[in-house]
Amino acid sequence: MQTTMIPEQIKQADPYLAAFERFASNGAEEPQWIGQLRKSGMARFSEIGFPTLRDEDWRFTNVAPIARLPFRPLLQPVRGDLPDPTGFNFAKIESSRLVFVNGHFAPELSRVLPLPKGAQITGMANALANDGALAQKHLGRHVRLEQNAFAALNTAFFTDGALVFIPAGVEVPQPVHLLYITTATETGATAHPRNLIVAERDSRVTILESYVSTVHGAYFTNAVTEFVIGEHATVEHCKFQDESPAAYHIAALQMSLGKNCDFISHSIATGAKLSRNNINTVLGGEHIECVLNGLYLTKDDQLADHHMIVEHAKPHCNSHEYYNGILDDRSRGVFHGRILVRPIAQKTDAKQTNKNLLLADTATANAKPQLEIYADDVKCTHGATVGQLNKDSIFYLRARGIDAETARRMLIHAFAGEIIDRIRCEPAREELDRVFWDRLEENPHVADVK
Amino acid sequence: MLEIKNLCAGVEGREILKGVDLTITAGEVHAVMGPNGSGKSTLAAILAGREGYEVTQGQVLYNGVDLLEMDPEERAREGLFLAFQYPVEIPGVNSTYFLKAALNAIRKHRGEPELDALEFLSLVKEKMKLLELREDFLKRPVNAGFSGGEKKRNEIFQMAVLEPKLAILDETDSGLDIDALRVVAEGVNRLKRPDNAQLVITHYQRLLNYIIPDFVHVLFDGRIVRSGGKELALELEEKGYDWIAKHEAVTA
Numbered sequence: 001m002q003t004t005m006i007p008e009q010i011k012q013a014d015p016y017l018a019a020f021e022r023f024a025s026n027g028a029e030e031p032q033w034i035g036q037l038r039k040s041g042m043a044r045f046s047e048i049g050f051p052t053l054r055d056e057d058w059r060f061t062n063v064a065p066i067a068r069l070p071f072r073p074l075l076q077p078v079r080g081d082l083p084d085p086t087g088f089n090f091a092k093i094e095s096s097r098l099v100f101v102n103g104h105f106a107p108e109l110s111r112v113l114p115l116p117k118g119a120q121i122t123g124m125a126n127a128l129a130n131d132g133a134l135a136q137k138h139l140g141r142h143v144r145l146e147q148n149a150f151a152a153l154n155t156a157f158f159t160d161g162a163l164v165f166i167p168a169g170v171e172v173p174q175p176v177h178l179l180y181i182t183t184a185t186e187t188g189a190t191a192h193p194r195n196l197i198v199a200e201r202d203s204r205v206t207i208l209e210s211y212v213s214t215v216h217g218a219y220f221t222n223a224v225t226e227f228v229i230g231e232h233a234t235v236e237h238c239k240f241q242d243e244s245p246a247a248y249h250i251a252a253l254q255m256s257l258g259k260n261c262d263f264i265s266h267s268i269a270t271g272a273k274l275s276r277n278n279i280n281t282v283l284g285g286e287h288i289e290c291v292l293n294g295l296y297l298t299k300d301d302q303l304a305d306h307h308m309i310v311e312h313a314k315p316h317c318n319s320h321e322y323y324n325g326i327l328d329d330r331s332r333g334v335f336h337g338r339i340l341v342r343p344i345a346q347k348t349d350a351k352q353t354n355k356n357l358l359l360a361d362t363a364t365a366n367a368k369p370q371l372e373i374y375a376d377d378v379k380c381t382h383g384a385t386v387g388q389l390n391k392d393s394i395f396y397l398r399a400r401g402i403d404a405e406t407a408r409r410m411l412i413h414a415f416a417g418e419i420i421d422r423i424r425c426e427p428a429r430e431e432l433d434r435v436f437w438d439r440l441e442e443n444p445h446v447a448d449v450k
Numbered sequence: 451m452l453e454i455k456n457l458c459a460g461v462e463g464r465e466i467l468k469g470v471d472l473t474i475t476a477g478e479v480h481a482v483m484g485p486n487g488s489g490k491s492t493l494a495a496i497l498a499g500r501e502g503y504e505v506t507q508g509q510v511l512y513n514g515v516d517l518l519e520m521d522p523e524e525r526a527r528e529g530l531f532l533a534f535q536y537p538v539e540i541p542g543v544n545s546t547y548f549l550k551a552a553l554n555a556i557r558k559h560r561g562e563p564e565l566d567a568l569e570f571l572s573l574v575k576e577k578m579k580l581l582e583l584r585e586d587f588l589k590r591p592v593n594a595g596f597s598g599g600e601k602k603r604n605e606i607f608q609m610a611v612l613e614p615k616l617a618i619l620d621e622t623d624s625g626l627d628i629d630a631l632r633v634v635a636e637g638v639n640r641l642k643r644p645d646n647a648q649l650v651i652t653h654y655q656r657l658l659n660y661i662i663p664d665f666v667h668v669l670f671d672g673r674i675v676r677s678g679g680k681e682l683a684l685e686l687e688e689k690g691y692d693w694i695a696k697h698e699a700v701t702a
């Protein structure tokens with residue numbers, strides 16, 4: 001007779017609860033509403049626990065390795081030597097830069113350019129200690145904790161992050177760069193960056209976000225970023241996840257979009273052993289243009305997962321998702337794109353594509369498109385492909401004298417270029433283009449992929 | 451320059467070329483004509499080195515060396531050029547970048563210095579005029595979104611830049627309107643030199659009004675069944691391929 005295996009229950013919230021009690025008892029100087037927020041996060045986490053493969057939204061991504069990590073929240077800023085941020089990607093771009101070390105704002109490494117009147121770019125802990133009104137209005141109001149244990153955990157344990165506020169009508173000419181550096185070497189060291197970006201009506205801003213490390217440890221970044229974007233605002237967001245290959249990275253990105261706004265968000269993922277972006281956008285006004293654009297490059301046993309929900313809550317909006325993956329060795333790419341069109345959201349135009357290029361037979365791609373359409377006058381399309389390089393293209397290039405390896409590289413680069421070319425911020429685009437070119441150059445496999 | 455001897459080749463056990471003999475000497479223009487399915491494109495593809503064909507017999511010598519042993523890129527660097535019947539669209543690969551990489555690979559092979567961006571640009575601008583191409587053409591990805599005619603022009607433009615010793619034009623006339631045909635043919639003619647050769651594959655005599663061949667060969671059912679001067683093309687045009695078919699049936 002066969003016995004049914006009971007999968008390991010990973011709702012062991014105890015160590016987290018204990019850590020939370022210690023943490024909360026030290027948080028006396030925090031405003032009360034934050035304490036409440038944290039408690040609600042902790043309560044939610046205790047209730048739902050980490051997801052398992054039986055959760056529909058997590059069926060391709062097993063987070064048991066994260067659940068098994070010792071929980072070591074990085075609650076104190078680093079004492080002593082700070083890392084040199086200048087060697088990391090995006091660091092040479094002319095920008096207002098906030099640097100976070102192990103999740104804590106490092107003013108010594110940061111520099112904010114002169115800003116137009118009323119604009120604020122600052123560390124979250126600072127903002128909460130000084131005038132918490134803005135944060136209070138938005139923090140935790142957008143991200144949904146009920147289905148997201150990681151966001152709940154972040155809500156319980158966050159210590160710092162970025163607060164960006166761009167008032168109505170203001171344009172910030174230089175990008176804002178949020179640089180997260182992990183230096184912690186202990187397994188399970190966990191940073192909980194918590195960001196809030198508010199761009200009021202008619203404002204314009206570009207946010208660059210990058211996650212890097214100086215170490216190769218099995219640390220964990222568990223980030224939450226809430227975007228609140230007003231009417232007619234134009235916002236570009238470009239995230240580059242380039243964590244240590246042994247690290248874990250989970251991020252929730254919650255966007256609340258106002259009418260007529262133009263929002264584009266890029267997610268470029270090359271790092272981490274396991275990464276997952278939960279991208280939720282709510283198109284809460286008419287005539288919104290929303291583009292979610294992503295590229296992941298994985299090797300060895302990396303897993304890069306992008307899960308998104310695009311909710312059309314008002315008519316006449318356009319949303320496009322373009323995600324390309326380049327997967328080598330035994331690595332995996334996961335894409336889950338859910339488009340939800342509410343009954344009122346007529347004249348919705350929603351498109352979604354996910355294309356994967358496998359550089360090795362042992363790499364896998366999982367794509368799950370999910371359309372839920374409750375309005376009748378809409379255009380929704382989706383497409384997913386998994387494949388190898390086009391043989392005819394390779395032959396064409398070789399027939400012109402280009403060697404096979406260069407030909408393959410050109411084609412893989414072109415595949416990445418489809419995504420990178422959508423980045424509007426020119427220095428970021430050029431830099432990422434170079435990063436991909438260099439990483440493909442280093443890849444020994446490109447020489448013999450078919 | 452090129453000696454094809456008793457070339458037999460096929461795909462997946464099916465024989466397509468059944469003993470092709472053809473010799474091309476520098477300075478000559480040869481035309482290969484033949485009905486649909488006679489093996490013209492197969493011949494061109496094998497010469498350029500496309501994978502997937504099985505050569506069962508025969509030999510191809512290119513300047514005295516075994517062509518079939520060479521990789522496609524080696525053939526190109528040695529001066530062989532195929533103008534594709536169906537040029538491939540390669541989105542994301544910029545035309546300038548592609549062509550410069552190709553030209554420099556060939557120049558390097560010849561022991562010539564690579565061209566820098568400026569030298570390359572002035573060279574291509576000159577060649578673009580030859581083909582009456584618009585300037586924005588080079589900024590676009592290779593063939594992506596090009597019309598049928600633009601693709602064919604692009605092939606000949608590449609030929610003009612790469613200056614091959616032996617150019618094989620596979621149905622370059624198909625899909626061209628009469629003006630484009632003239633431009634393309636003039637381009638090809640201007641590239642003719644005493645030290646290079648051209649092999650023009652076509653169905654129709656039309657192209658041969660512009661590109662005057664020294665020799666015309668008729669490929670029929672995988673074999674060259676007839677060779678002659680340019681008047682053979684006219685005769686074919688007049689009598690049609692049926693004439694060859696009947697004749698073949700009689701002699702067979």
Ligand SMILES: Nc1ncnc2c1ncn2[C@@H]1O[C@H](COP(=O)(O)OP(=O)(O)OP(=O)(O)O)[C@@H](O)[C@H]1O
Nearest residue numbers: 461466484485486487488489490491492493502653
């Ligand atoms: N890859 C292939 N697999 C199977 N059959 C093939 C393949 N390539 C060519 N053939 C067959 O071989 C024969 C010759 O084809 P080829 O394209 O060389 O003819 P062609 O003379 O160029 O014809 P057309 O004038 O129509 O272009 C055809 O019957 C074709 O179907």
